[in-house]
Amino acid sequence: MRQTYSLSVDIDAHADLAVSKPEFADTLSHLAATVCVASSGRGADSLGRTVTATFSLSANxxxxxxxxxxDSPLATLIAAEEGFSLAMLAEGQELIADAFAGKIEASKRYLVGIWADWPSGRPRLLGAAAALDCVLSASMQVGDHTLFVGTIVATETSTHADPLIWSRRRYQSLDRARSLPAPPGNGHAVLAPTKPAA
Structure with a gap:
């Protein structure tokens, strides 16, 4: 059995200083992230969930x-199966995002979109902007979530599909971002000068 590593942190150390949950949610809604579906398991026993909290960690x-x-069944399954797959959704795959966000029952989610299997047996979404398969190498519980670190063992990318973006509580597209006017001055925001202190 492969050795995995688990760390823990004391996220409550400064809880009394934290902003309220509504303020947190409103502020973080301004982040823009690729909409993904994280999966684990094999065949009829697969589970998946729409996620935006994902990031690259290491190239080596x-x-x-x-x-x-x-406390989700998916977190339990990822730990038990020691791996997960990730589909980075493409523009036009909003129905898949909605399905795995809980808008249809879990047993019917993999009927939305065209799914195959990685060699590991984990779910692989066809037509995604990018897809990857990972073996679990570490996990760390932070507050009410667990961070799972996966070593990427297989990938598949599309050269013609732009990623589906989530920001300000709605789906966004790169085309919309491209159509926004560029900020003045070499593509960087220009800040108004501040008056020096007297």
Whole structure:
């Protein structure tokens, strides 16, 4: 059995200083992220969930992190199966995002979109902007979520599909971002000068 590593942190150390949950949610809604579906398991026993909390961690070895609610069945399955797959959704795959966000029952989610299997047996979404398969190399519980670190063992990318973006509580597209006017001055925001202190 492969050795995995688990760390823990004291996220409550400064809880009394933290902003309120509504303020947190409103502020973080301004982040823009690729909409993904994280999966684990094999065949009819597969589970998946729409996620945006994911980031690349290392190029050596190639690694990625996903954040999953600790008490969810998917988190339990990822730990038990020692791996997960990730589909980075493409523009036009909003129905898949909605399905795995809980808008249809779990047993019917893999009927939305065209799914195949990685050699590991984990789910692979066809037509995604990018897809990857990972073996679990570490996990760390932070608050009510667990960060799973996966070493990437297989990838598939599309050269013609732009990623589906989530920001300000709605789906966005790169085309819309491209159509926004460029900020003045070499593509960087220009800040108004501040008056020096007297």
């Amino acid at each position: 070895p190639p690694s990625i992190v996903i954040s999953i609610k600790t």
